[in-house]
Amino acid sequence: MPIKVAFMQGSSCWGCHQSLLNLHLGLVPVLPELDIVYWPAVVDFKLSSLEARPDKSIDVGFYEGMLRTEHDVHNAKTMRAKCKLLIAFGTCACFGSVHGLANQWSREELLERKFETVESMGEPNDMVNKRDPELTPICESVVNLDRVVKIDAYMPGCPPRKENILGAVAFLIKKDPATMKRDTNVCATCKASPCLLEQGKLCWGSVTAGGCSLMCPGDNLTPCTGCFGKSDKPDAARAAKLKGMLLAKKVGPEDANLVSQFLLLYHGLPTQGSLYLAADPMRKLALGAKMEFTDDVVGASLKTLANNPNYQFSNSNVCGTCDRNGNMNKKMTQIKRNYEGVPDTGECFINQGYVCMGPMTQAGCGAICPNNGNSVCVGCYGPVFGVGEQGARGISTIASLADVDIDDIKSGILDPVGLFYRFTLAASEINKKVNDTHATGGETKQ
Ligand code: SF4
Ligand code: SF4
Ligand code: SF4
Ligand code: SF4
Structure with missing residues (x-):
């Protein structure tokens, strides 16, 4: 429908x-x-x-x-x-x-x-x-x-790139694969011998819907990491064993990766750059937000990653997809305004003295401005994940990179608010008080 x-x-x-x-x-x-x-x-x-x-x-x-x-x-x-x-x-x-x-x-x-x-x-x-x-x-x-x-x-x-919009719509209307069988689980047809759990390895086949044709654990090495999503009829005994292992295990980098992979695939979370779900448990974990953990395999998987230094949230800034990234020397010896001179088409803008917001801006656009337009990133995708104030991060980044006299910085950056807070001033902490008072009329969010 x-x-x-x-x-x-x-x-x-x-x-x-x-x-x-x-x-x-x-x-x-x-x-x-x-x-x-x-x-x-x-x-x-x-x-x-x-x-x-x-x-x-x-x-x-x-x-x-x-x-x-x-x-x-x-x-x-x-x-x-x-x-x-x-x-x-x-x-x-x-x-x-x-x-x-x-x-x-x-x-x-x-x-x-x-x-x-x-x-x-x-x-x-x-x-x-x-x-x-x-x-x-x-x-x-x-x-x-x-x-x-x-x-x-x-x-x-x-605006969001049209590819981002299409990706988001596709995510919202995505359908289960025709072969998916939620009334069974991967363990029901698994050929691994012995079961990976018996080998002391993590494997989420017990809670994952059956019907996949790859059957990763069949090679006795590769665990099921849940890409078919939730099974409505899990293998209760193996799920209980897995939950116990997750809670007891000291999770090193390799296992942390596996657990993250499971949580991402099992929940069918959107890939970065198009859509961010406020309830995304992986992002909440990365932010150290207070979370309630359910008493099941998913809850145990999240719990094992919480406050775990081996958990790395996969995230990137615009520089991550910028073709000029390889030659960024992280040093500014002059400050130029965007209209000054003709920028070199291969060199990182920051090396050339232009203030580029790529380092403090969330990836997702494919670095279209520096890559396709020979122009600096002005930060329209908002702050990199985990950074509350894109503008403040921009100011501190440029201040730490610029080996330039303060008067030259002042004359090169005439409108610091317009430059660093161009897209995020309304959402910034500095504006919060006045915004909350006036726009919501003091009401709480619905
Ligand atoms: S100004 Fe607002 S409405 Fe216009 S393209 Fe940008 S985000 Fe969209
Ligand atoms: S837990 Fe993994 S290895 Fe064990 S039976 Fe299930 S799918 Fe196979
Ligand atoms: S040009 Fe801008 S986006 Fe590209 S690497 Fe340099 S700072 Fe990052
Ligand atoms: S301003 Fe930056 S974030 Fe926005 S489209 Fe250009 S490169 Fe991407």
């Missing part, structure tokens, strides 16, 4: 929807799997039709844009109520994007500048007081989506 999907637009430039439409014929294979029930940017749906739907009657909601008006706040809350899964679609929704830079000024200062004193206005006028009272009130500040409602997944990018 197709999944019910809704697309909402907050205050935004529509670029994320444009990126989705840029898929063109790439959308054809997935469209029959989607029942699009609300998409005002493309079809003339009325908001009342969304409001009239029963709560949680839509499978997946995509919310593009930041929240600047009370209408945006209402729309975000409506989407949260109607959708089972809500995705922050694009960097505006994830972090506020460039619009968040407006938070450096008060709402009154912004209105006065835009409608009264801006040079292109010609004669001074009184637009603010003449404003149509029917128009939605403007919030005191710009906020990103998760400051107002609970989010299930994040898809950054300004």
Whole structure:
């Protein structure tokens, strides 16, 4: 059955929807799997039709844009109520994007500048007081989506690349392989002799759905790491043995890798760069978040990795996919503004004196700007996983790399907030207090 999907637009430039439409014929294979029930940017749906739907009657909601008006706040809350899964679609929704830079000024200062004193206005006028009272009130500040409602997944990018969007949609509609048999498990047809567990090796066949044709343990060496997902009829005795082994075992690097592989495959977690699930247990583990562990093999697998120095969350920054990475010498002997000179097409931008946000930016775009555009990464995919403040990380990274006089830094970086916090100011800790007070009206998240 197709999944019910809704697309909402907050205050935004529509670029994320444009990126989705840029898929063109790439959308054809997935469209029959989607029942699009609300998409005002493309079809003339009325908001009342969304409001009239029963709560949680839509499978997946995509919310593009930041929240600047009370209408945006209402729309975000409506989407949260109607959708089972809500995705922050694009960097505006994830972090506020460039619009968040407006938070450096008060709402009154912004209105006065835009409608009264801006040079292109010609004669001074009184637009603010003449404003149509029917128009939605403007919030005191710009906020990103998760400051107002609970989010299930994040898809950054300004805009997200069309491949990221397709990957995320494919993940959401993925179907079980036709051969999968949840009513049995891998052990039921395993040819390993003796069982890997008897050899003291970890193997998750007991809790994994049967039907796979590879049967890894058959070679007596390779464990099953759960790619067919959950079995509804596990082998209880072997599952109990495995759980005991996991809890008793001292997990070294090799086993830690295996356990991570199992958790990733068994849960069918999306690969990095397209979609981040707020509930992703692997990310929570890596962040050291407080977690409840279930009393089963999955809980034991997570527990064995918690606080384990051998557990390495697989993560990368834009430099990881940048073709210039090999010659990055991590030293800046000058600071240049982006328009100064013509950058060398092979050399790392930082070596050349340009401030590139690649080191502090989450991978996922394929380093499209340095690789394809001979331009620096400006950080639109947001902070690298585990880094709260992309801007602060940027400032400290450049400060540690730059072997340059402080006055040259000051004259080369005229707008540090705009440079380092270009996409994330609204979501940053410095903005949190004002954001929470104004945009949510003091309410807690739904
Ligand atoms: S994330 Fe970027 S492309 Fe998408 S709506 Fe916001 S400004 Fe536009
Ligand atoms: S635990 Fe692994 S090796 Fe043992 S029977 Fe099950 S699948 Fe085979
Ligand atoms: S050019 Fe930028 S993204 Fe590429 S390696 Fe250098 S710092 Fe990283
Ligand atoms: S290279 Fe940087 S600025 Fe360009 S798309 Fe990727 S994350 Fe965004």
